[in-house]
Amino acid sequence: FTEGITTIQVRGTKKKRLKLLQEFQNHSGSPVVAIMGYRSAIQDFSIMQDWQDYNVVFDEATAFKTSSTQVHQVARHIANNADRAFGLTATLIKNNLMEGWGIYRVIVPNLFTTSKSGFIKQFCVTKMQRIKGNRKIPIVVGYRKRDVVRFREMIDPYYLGRPKHSVAKELPALTTKTFSVGMTPFQRRKYTEALSGILELGTGEEKEVTKLTAIIYCQEICNHPCLIDCEGSSEKFDALKEMLLEGGDLHNQKVIVYTRFRKLVDECIPELEAKGVKCVRVTGSEDEKERKASQDQFQDMTSDANVIWITAAGGEAINLQAAKAIVFFDTPWSAGDYLQALGRMIRIGSPNDVCYAIHLVSKGTVDERVMEVLGKKMTLIERVLGKRLQGSGSEEDDNSVLKTTSEINDIFSALQADARSQ
Secondary structure, X not given: OOOOOEEEEOOOOHHHHHHHHHHHHHOOOOOEEEEOOHHHHHHOHHHHOOOOOOEEEEOOHHHHOOOOOHHHHHHHHHHHHOOEEEEOOOXXXXXXXXXXXXXXXXXXXXXXXOOHHHHHHHHOEEEEEEEOOOEEEEEEEEEEHHHHHHHHHHHHHHOOOOOHHHHOOOOOEEEEEEEEEOOOHHHHHHHHHXXXXXXXXXXXXXXXXXXXXXXXXXXXXXXXXXXXXXXXXXXXXXHHHHHHOOOOOOOOOOEEEEOOOHHHHHHHHHHHHHOOOEEEXXXXXXXXXXXXXXXXXXXXXXXXXXXXXXXXXXXXXXXXXXXXXXXXXXXXXXXXXXXXXXXXXXXXXXXXXXXXXXXXXXXXXXHHHHHHHHHHHHHHHHHHHOOOHHHHOOOOOOOOEEEOOOHHHHHHHHHHHHHHHO
């Protein structure tokens, strides 16, 4: 897209990167751009920390949304030394307003208070919670409509977003479907066991279950017994096979399958391929070359690789617009991760007029509760970034609160209530 610009990709060994950075620093004449990853920036920070007179563009700016991380500190220093700083992201906030504060703390450091506690005090509804040592700390439980509007007004001069309707003619329409499935008797028994406090894995090892691990184990059991090292079938996987095999709605279609669990990908691909469904994958196990090969095979409309399995590692920075549908084997908790996953498919250049997002949801389980949590987070994102901020409804006043209480506690309590009612 550019002419007359020299680009230097800073990659390879430490020694090679040092040589490339020196080449960038000493370059004269034509404009020059150095392209590097966040991990390299951290490792080579000592070389770059005194640079001046440059512009910086941060892609996938959510990488430094958390102010306590090393990548945030390095990005902040690089931005402070730059003449101008830009951040690119499809999801300014994935879960809460503090993520937006963390990004703007790098890009426009004086926009909000630099103190996290100060930001929370100004923009969040909190309650005091007792912690170890008999101390109390404020935790965020929600946001008032007026404060969300104020947040949006403050970022507005420094936020350029392209609403979906501005490119609607070039994007496929999205239809979302929820496909309810059950669990086998074995899955149901292990699910109840996980909520009881002790879960026996297929290895014979007994695991004490906390609130957080109970939620994870319940999700794993809903997905497939293999995730807790047990043998047995999965009604979710049976439903997916039904869709993909001959006679199914997605047979011979290009389909993305999303899951948070890489082990599920390891288990399911061989079984699908044994039935003639060619699969490729992008998870945390694949290197850049393997990731690119999987993407290319899937994107090739003449290729028989009709299914690509992705985890969160494949949810960003990959184009999969050949897809007719994305099947969520399990649903991300983060609205940002959900939108990123959808964004792999809903892209300019899609050959489809209509695409489908299909959620496999085990009835009366953690799946339904995660969908509720996702709904709350989607509401927050739409209030901050969506074109329908004013569409919150006349029934809400400026003091109305969007509650975002502890999702772990909420989900665990709901799971126990669900179990008692069965």
